[in-house]
Amino acid sequence: xDKVRIGIVxxxxxxxxxxxxxxxxxxxxxxLAAICDSNPARLEWARQKFGDxxxxxxxxxxxxxxxxxxxxxxxxxxxxxxxxxxxxxxHGLHVLVEKPAGVYTKxxxxxxxxxxxxxxxxxxxxNQRTNPIYQKLREMIASGELGEVRRTNWIITNWYRSxxxxxxxxxxxxxxxxxxxxxxxxxxxxxxLWQWTVGMxxxxxxxxxxxxxxxxxxxxxxxxxxxxxxxxATGLFVTTTGEAPGTNRFxxxxxxxxxxxxxxxxxxxxxxVPEPEFNSTFTGGxxxxxxxxxxxxxxxDNDSQHKxxxxxxxxxxxxxxxxxxxxxxxxxxxxxxxxxxxxxxxDNWVDLxxxxxxxxxxxxxxxxxxxxxxxxxxxTLSVEGTH
Amino acid sequence: xDKVRIGIVxxxxxxxxxxxxxxxxxxxxxxLAAICDSNPARLEWARQKFGDxxxxxxxxxxxxxxxxxxxxxxxxxxxxxxxxxxxxxxHGLHVLVEKPAGVYTKxxxxxxxxxxxxxxxxxxxxNQRTNPIYQKLREMIASGELGEVRRTNWIITNWYRSxxxxxxxxxxxxxxxxxxxxxxxxxxxxxxLWQWTVGMxxxxxxxxxxxxxxxxxxxxxxxxxxxxxxxxATGLFVTTTGEAPGTNRFxxxxxxxxxxxxxxxxxxxxxxVPEPEFNSTFTGGxxxxxxxxxxxxxxxDNDSQHKxxxxxxxxxxxxxxxxxxxxxxxxxxxxxxxxxxxxxxxDNWVDLxxxxxxxxxxxxxxxxxxxxxxxxxxxTLSVEGTH
Numbered sequence: 001x002d003k004v005r006i007g008i009v010x011x012x013x014x015x016x017x018x019x020x021x022x023x024x025x026x027x028x029x030x031x032l033a034a035i036c037d038s039n040p041a042r043l044e045w046a047r048q049k050f051g052d053x054x055x056x057x058x059x060x061x062x063x064x065x066x067x068x069x070x071x072x073x074x075x076x077x078x079x080x081x082x083x084x085x086x087x088x089x090x091h092g093l094h095v096l097v098e099k100p101a102g103v104y105t106k107x108x109x110x111x112x113x114x115x116x117x118x119x120x121x122x123x124x125x126x127n128q129r130t131n132p133i134y135q136k137l138r139e140m141i142a143s144g145e146l147g148e149v150r151r152t153n154w155i156i157t158n159w160y161r162s163x164x165x166x167x168x169x170x171x172x173x174x175x176x177x178x179x180x181x182x183x184x185x186x187x188x189x190x191x192x193l194w195q196w197t198v199g200m201x202x203x204x205x206x207x208x209x210x211x212x213x214x215x216x217x218x219x220x221x222x223x224x225x226x227x228x229x230x231x232x233a234t235g236l237f238v239t240t241t242g243e244a245p246g247t248n249r250f251x252x253x254x255x256x257x258x259x260x261x262x263x264x265x266x267x268x269x270x271x272x273v274p275e276p277e278f279n280s281t282f283t284g285g286x287x288x289x290x291x292x293x294x295x296x297x298x299x300x301d302n303d304s305q306h307k308x309x310x311x312x313x314x315x316x317x318x319x320x321x322x323x324x325x326x327x328x329x330x331x332x333x334x335x336x337x338x339x340x341x342x343x344x345x346x347d348n349w350v351d352l353x354x355x356x357x358x359x360x361x362x363x364x365x366x367x368x369x370x371x372x373x374x375x376x377x378x379x380t381l382s383v384e385g386t387h
Numbered sequence: 388x389d390k391v392r393i394g395i396v397x398x399x400x401x402x403x404x405x406x407x408x409x410x411x412x413x414x415x416x417x418x419l420a421a422i423c424d425s426n427p428a429r430l431e432w433a434r435q436k437f438g439d440x441x442x443x444x445x446x447x448x449x450x451x452x453x454x455x456x457x458x459x460x461x462x463x464x465x466x467x468x469x470x471x472x473x474x475x476x477x478h479g480l481h482v483l484v485e486k487p488a489g490v491y492t493k494x495x496x497x498x499x500x501x502x503x504x505x506x507x508x509x510x511x512x513x514n515q516r517t518n519p520i521y522q523k524l525r526e527m528i529a530s531g532e533l534g535e536v537r538r539t540n541w542i543i544t545n546w547y548r549s550x551x552x553x554x555x556x557x558x559x560x561x562x563x564x565x566x567x568x569x570x571x572x573x574x575x576x577x578x579x580l581w582q583w584t585v586g587m588x589x590x591x592x593x594x595x596x597x598x599x600x601x602x603x604x605x606x607x608x609x610x611x612x613x614x615x616x617x618x619x620a621t622g623l624f625v626t627t628t629g630e631a632p633g634t635n636r637f638x639x640x641x642x643x644x645x646x647x648x649x650x651x652x653x654x655x656x657x658x659x660v661p662e663p664e665f666n667s668t669f670t671g672g673x674x675x676x677x678x679x680x681x682x683x684x685x686x687x688d689n690d691s692q693h694k695x696x697x698x699x700x701x702x703x704x705x706x707x708x709x710x711x712x713x714x715x716x717x718x719x720x721x722x723x724x725x726x727x728x729x730x731x732x733x734d735n736w737v738d739l740x741x742x743x744x745x746x747x748x749x750x751x752x753x754x755x756x757x758x759x760x761x762x763x764x765x766x767t768l769s770v771e772g773t774h
Binding site for chain 1: 537538540542544547548549550551552555593595597600601602609611613615619621623625627629630631632633634638640644645647656658662665666667669670671672673674675676678
């Protein structure tokens, strides 16, 4: 096999972007072979854009049984990700799934289990894992430069979204359509990077979600979450779509200093001796370990992150290159998101792993009681400005 | 009256600093007339330093009835603040009390009530209220520049304290001696400024205090607190003495932008039109209000903040100058601190104003069950490095 024939399921905002770079030959060894969309207008768009070389399908089943593809790139609304991935595995196809992995962990666990039974390859579009700044943070923590992690604090509030954004698609920001708000749509990358960079998941979560605080929506548009890790570290995750200009600042403290990522820069305040060592030998009153402020260089080639993930997925299939974002890890960020909802709904702590049945029944209740009756706008927005 | 004769009660770390600038004539209209301390060594220190012009007392009662002073500056351990202030009011004296106002709100309320029955003047040593950067923030919020406040987020973790610091005094970091840890000793200024700058107190608090996490102490040395305000805004306060180098970053978001105070700079990200106005007129998909990053000049004369508060207190007595830090406002920051303890102890929300009897009984329980048996070191530390 020297080529991976890829079928894209869903050519809305993200899917059409993936189709674009694949069709232009942006991924070595990858070929845009087919497109599937239930919306005739989107298929017509694809026909005009890509011509006859790309096969078009209006049903997933038809695509999967067509024999025209080796792998699917799933870019449908969130709920459909696990279902489509499971079908694809059953048809012997490789799967690259858009984020989030799904809406509730129960369905994502089932997807992971379906994958585990096959020898197929499984990736997730966590394109921010290709971002050198987060790779550097992960490397500095994994290598021990920062020492034992004591605190994580991510303020990620620069997701401004207007009411007109929410009104642009019927599935947006509803329990039935998206299964959540800022946590499901805007934050999947940060929720993943939050655990991926520090290399640990929290053991419990206490979160404060506010639903429809700034916009006429039923899902959360403002969240503050506090977490605790097994090693005693604590963490914060603060996010909203209601603030402008907002902030994107990730601070991680360890017993050898602190790292802050903000404005595209990574700064390391490096203690000359680890804090516990200073503490055990210092005999004065007020005093602290000597600290150096280090500007850590991070190189970015500015190439498309999405393309890099697709390239890595294709290389994984063709050459066995390790996956940067294994599909089965999608459950981690989603677990954090589900736990934040559940903690707010129950106004209590949530231990991890979460009670997936309890989450599922709570979500169903919200879908059943929804009073949102939005017309399905079905407008395809430019993804410029998203990540 | 053209001169205020001041008696200082307690010449430990802070009291000796106050005595120093007062004796040098650093406060116009203020005179260091007397010093009271129960520790003979400290009185001997005062005798050698200030000579015969300053009267020395080894009991508060003797000082208050001596007729040698018009006002007291109370710089004893926290618990004694309200008791001493009440005695002073009863003897017709003006009172300037060190922070925190006390250890539990019940005693501070009683102090405020004792003051309300007199015509005496009452100030609190919230010297950070003289800091031009916080004055500017307060002014920008009060004048509407920032619009309606939506989020406050103070990371104040640069209070590094070693074990040897805690071992330097027997009263330090015990329930009986200080009645708390970082919230009572290091944070009173920030707890005050947090509410003073934005002009509002939270309505409820959910806090996560960790007790003796980094040091062999029984009180809190690590705190994350989430709060909600009446107008729907949320807030965070994160503090510890266990991190180096730590962070001091105060971010306030409003519907006209955000302000960040960090590294001695105040930066205002100013929206050209208020966010709600943009939202109500914008019809596109992804889009946000135009935002200008403004570096707001703040002038600091670097004169002692403590001296400024004492000067303002003296001017208030002599000329009726409005108090920058009225004594009765000390209960606000302490309420926040007590609420954080109580929320952690009860593992639940705490509504404000707090149940002061419940707090008091919980505190007594901790004093009774204390296993700390520290020798009273009684070492007077240089206050360099404190605020």
